[in-house]
Amino acid sequence: MHQHIEKLYQSAAKPRRKIIGLMSGTSLDGLDVALCSIRGEGLATEVNIEHFTTVPYTEEYQQRVRAVFAKREVDLQTVTVLHPWIGITHGNMVRHCLAQWQVLPEEIDVIASHGQTVFHCPLRQHQDARWGNATLQLGDGDHLAVTAGITTISDFRQKHIAAGGEGAPLAVYGDYLLFSSITENRIMLNIGGIANLTWLPKSRDAQAVFSTDIGPGNTLMDAFIQQQGQGQLYDKNAQLALQGQVSQPLLVALQQDPFFSLSFPKTTGPEVFNLSYLANAQRRSNTQLLSAADVMATLNRFSADNIIRAIEQSCGTEPCVIYASGGGIHNPLLMAHLRTVFTRHDIKTTEALAINPDAKEAVLFALLANECLVGGKQPFSNVREGIPAVTMGKISFAD
Ligand SMILES: Nc1ncnc2c1ncn2[C@@H]1O[C@H](COP(=O)(O)OP(=O)(O)OP(=O)(O)O)[C@@H](O)[C@H]1O
Numbered sequence: 001m002h003q004h005i006e007k008l009y010q011s012a013a014k015p016r017r018k019i020i021g022l023m024s025g026t027s028l029d030g031l032d033v034a035l036c037s038i039r040g041e042g043l044a045t046e047v048n049i050e051h052f053t054t055v056p057y058t059e060e061y062q063q064r065v066r067a068v069f070a071k072r073e074v075d076l077q078t079v080t081v082l083h084p085w086i087g088i089t090h091g092n093m094v095r096h097c098l099a100q101w102q103v104l105p106e107e108i109d110v111i112a113s114h115g116q117t118v119f120h121c122p123l124r125q126h127q128d129a130r131w132g133n134a135t136l137q138l139g140d141g142d143h144l145a146v147t148a149g150i151t152t153i154s155d156f157r158q159k160h161i162a163a164g165g166e167g168a169p170l171a172v173y174g175d176y177l178l179f180s181s182i183t184e185n186r187i188m189l190n191i192g193g194i195a196n197l198t199w200l201p202k203s204r205d206a207q208a209v210f211s212t213d214i215g216p217g218n219t220l221m222d223a224f225i226q227q228q229g230q231g232q233l234y235d236k237n238a239q240l241a242l243q244g245q246v247s248q249p250l251l252v253a254l255q256q257d258p259f260f261s262l263s264f265p266k267t268t269g270p271e272v273f274n275l276s277y278l279a280n281a282q283r284r285s286n287t288q289l290l291s292a293a294d295v296m297a298t299l300n301r302f303s304a305d306n307i308i309r310a311i312e313q314s315c316g317t318e319p320c321v322i323y324a325s326g327g328g329i330h331n332p333l334l335m336a337h338l339r340t341v342f343t344r345h346d347i348k349t350t351e352a353l354a355i356n357p358d359a360k361e362a363v364l365f366a367l368l369a370n371e372c373l374v375g376g377k378q379p380f381s382n383v384r385e386g387i388p389a390v391t392m393g394k395i396s397f398a399d
């Protein structure tokens, strides 16, 4: 047996594994690094986050990725060089975190790396019958493994597409294992660049659960404030939005996109929800002269309203507890609006379930890697479109 396979076999046989989950999201704020200690598999999985940090990206990193991010036309050489470079950069960030945490690379069983999504285009979005669902994450697993000196499992989304899904959201695979409950219906709401949710009915019926993207979480608000040129990356504590008024005509125009009438589960990204999308909505609603504060207040409400509708559609008349995560939970205006509307649902964060809300997506990829190593057959069924019962991730050895 090859020594790498033997080492993997030993990792799989342990009662507990140390897995580093890495997530680099659409906000391009930094690399989320979660060192998880994971016991068991499937519904018996237990996770303890031993260390977590977000390593902020340098301006250079952001500029290099933005050169291709969510763009239909790019320089192919830039895409090609970015793929290994992001892998190496993430590998160095892991090494740096381990040194700070005084953990040796040998103590880690595997790294689970999401990579950087640069383009996401499900068929329902590109609508070109010649092609199927597609998504592209850069940050090659071999380069990451060699740089960090740790076996790496990466590129989780391709198998999902190969087996009939849209490549996202993958949250359901982790949320179901970790958070489904027999005592309460749960909505796991993640407000990242794109907002998504997982519906976990207390029946715990694997055929009833699903994850879906909702629409923009922070991505339009971030893009808009960045366009103002004051050097702000996001509307911190909703300072700008709080000074403005919601424009109903703009809000109505923003809501007019075919994505919103698609059935669940569905996926989207900044390829659709970007500054051109906003400019089009402003043109159609004749609101080009709105102040920046009014536009921001409207974008904030747009995100909140989409979340409210998606939650109502998911749980119907059933009461449920909403467990929120992602950077949007730090946006006080958005969260206040959710709380005002959802008087019949409790709104908490995943902190109440012992998972740091900023770390949740990185933990998800650690869980997917754990399932790749020791999990059995996924409980989901191909019958439910969008949630194929597959094992995800590609394995790269360090030497
Ligand atoms: N104090 C705050 N006030 C307002 N917004 C905030 C605050 N802190 C974070 N955010 C928002 O959260 C964003 C980062 O969220 P997060 O890290 O969850 O996104 P992501 O993981 O990149 O996205 P995705 O889940 O779509 O991949 C920031 O860009 C900002 O919009």
Ligand SMILES: CC(=O)N[C@H]1[C@@H]2OC[C@@H](O2)[C@@H](O)[C@@H]1O[C@H](C)C(=O)O
Residues within 6 Å of the ligand: 025, 026, 117, 120, 135, 167, 168, 169, 170, 171, 172, 192, 193, 194, 195, 196, 211, 213, 267, 268, 269, 361, 364
């Ligand atoms: C293609 C892609 O990277 N999608 C991300 C993105 O960020 C949020 C939302 O859009 C979600 O669909 C997904 O990430 C999470 C981790 C998921 O797959 O569940």
